[in-house]
Amino acid sequence: MMNLAPLAASPFHRFTASPVESFTVSPSLAWRLRATFAGKLPPRSYMTPDVRRANPGWDSEVFNRKIEQIEFFLPTGHKIILSGMEAYNFFIEATQAMSERGGARIEAFWLCGLLPVRGEALGVKSDQESPSFPSRLTPHPSPVEMWRIGQGKVIRQQKPWGREWGGAPTRGWKLGQIGALPVSTILHAH
Amino acid sequence: MAKPNTTWLYNNTANDGANTGNASGGAGGSDSNWVVLDLSNDKLMFLDSQQTDGDSRTGTKFPAIIPDADSIEVPKTFVDDYSAEIFDQVPLAGTTNGGQSGGNTRYVFAIYFDGATAGIPYLEAWNSNAHAASDDDFLGGGPPANSTLKAIATTGAVPGSATWAGTPLAGTGSRISLDTAALGGAKNLYFNIKQVIPSTFTPQSDSSIVLTLRYLYS
Numbered sequence: 001m002m003n004l005a006p007l008a009a010s011p012f013h014r015f016t017a018s019p020v021e022s023f024t025v026s027p028s029l030a031w032r033l034r035a036t037f038a039g040k041l042p043p044r045s046y047m048t049p050d051v052r053r054a055n056p057g058w059d060s061e062v063f064n065r066k067i068e069q070i071e072f073f074l075p076t077g078h079k080i081i082l083s084g085m086e087a088y089n090f091f092i093e094a095t096q097a098m099s100e101r102g103g104a105r106i107e108a109f110w111l112c113g114l115l116p117v118r119g120e121a122l123g124v125k126s127d128q129e130s131p132s133f134p135s136r137l138t139p140h141p142s143p144v145e146m147w148r149i150g151q152g153k154v155i156r157q158q159k160p161w162g163r164e165w166g167g168a169p170t171r172g173w174k175l176g177q178i179g180a181l182p183v184s185t186i187l188h189a190h
Numbered sequence: 191m192a193k194p195n196t197t198w199l200y201n202n203t204a205n206d207g208a209n210t211g212n213a214s215g216g217a218g219g220s221d222s223n224w225v226v227l228d229l230s231n232d233k234l235m236f237l238d239s240q241q242t243d244g245d246s247r248t249g250t251k252f253p254a255i256i257p258d259a260d261s262i263e264v265p266k267t268f269v270d271d272y273s274a275e276i277f278d279q280v281p282l283a284g285t286t287n288g289g290q291s292g293g294n295t296r297y298v299f300a301i302y303f304d305g306a307t308a309g310i311p312y313l314e315a316w317n318s319n320a321h322a323a324s325d326d327d328f329l330g331g332g333p334p335a336n337s338t339l340k341a342i343a344t345t346g347a348v349p350g351s352a353t354w355a356g357t358p359l360a361g362t363g364s365r366i367s368l369d370t371a372a373l374g375g376a377k378n379l380y381f382n383i384k385q386v387i388p389s390t391f392t393p394q395s396d397s398s399i400v401l402t403l404r405y406l407y408s
Binding site for chain 1: 191192193196198225229230232233234276306308310311312316319321344362367371398400401402403404405406407408
């Protein structure tokens with residue numbers, strides 16, 4: 001049986017998704033992001049630590065291969081999957097208020113995928129390839145598929161490329177492997 | 191990028207100089223002096239002209255007076271400095287419509303980031319640090335445009351006018367961008383803020399509104 005105590009302490013353990021009958025995700029996977037790379041060479045994937053307590057390290061990682069898919073594991077036993085995207089991003093939304101004890105607070109986790117146009121890459125570059133951020137193809141004809149996990153809810157939305165968060169671009173984008181049908185979904189992880 | 195540490199500071203002089211001490215504050219450019227805000231205990235106070243720099247924080251407080259007509263910019267801005275036990279004046283806060291030295295000045299309040307962000311940092315105002323509602327009477331009672339708090343980002347330049355209008359602060363719907371893009375590394379972000387009270391304002395005796403910094407990291 002999974003020990004639920006650590007999850008009960010989390011501010012984000014209540015989700016609008018239907019309750020699961022059993023927890024099949026290893027507790028060590030909850031609140032972690034996994035990027036799976038295209039090709040068969042090792043390492044096949046990159047896994048963050050628990051992003052509630054540790055820096056995800058997403059932006060500082062230099063991936064030398066394109067990403068096939070990313071998965072974010074929820075403590076409910078669900079996982080959010082994005083695959084077939086032209087580029088991917090992951091970031092944490094934090095706030096710090098005057099009168100707030102204990103420093104900054106995590107408000108939400110964001111998974112983002114730039115939808116390809118009919119399976120064709122349009123020249124988007126990762127931030128590492130294009131250090132003069134935000135020098136990237138703008139506007140892009142496809143929207144950004146976005147998942148927000150926070151305040152007890154999982155919300156899916158689409159935003160225009162270059163205006164994906166707060167009406168402005170974000171940094172940390174990494175290239176994806178396109179060609180397969182784009183997928184953006186939440187599943188019960190078995 | 192790792193999660194950046196942030197430090198809020200204010201310039202308690204009438205000298206418009208940058209915060210060169212970053213997270214530590216202290217003496218800055220052009221003989222300015224930067225004081226680190228204790229976010230747990232210090233408070234931003236908009237008070238009447240009768241309040242004097244250095245007054246005891248436990249002594250008399252002089253609230254702003256609601257005008258008979260039109261609106262007023264609250265004359266003076268202070269930080270209720272809990273550790274020093276005084277009202278420490280922020281002389282450059284606000285515009286020339288107030289009662290201080292503010293105007294077309296740039297270096298008034300600062301938020302220092304010690305690392306990069308994944309998006310533009312925003313300054314917002316909320317009813318409380320729950321960040322769930324922004325309809326306090328001081329924030330306009332619903333319409334964000336009616337918020338009494340008006341702020342302007344001065345990270346890149348002076349406001350351009352000594353009587354800058356600013357953006358009303360209320361939730362995410364009406365807030366200011368503290369820079370023009372995600373931060374590529376450590377940086378001081380600057381802003382100025384004022385309170386404008388209309389004649390129609392209902393006196394308030396209690397409020398827990400907060401200023402909030404919102405940012406991204408990855």
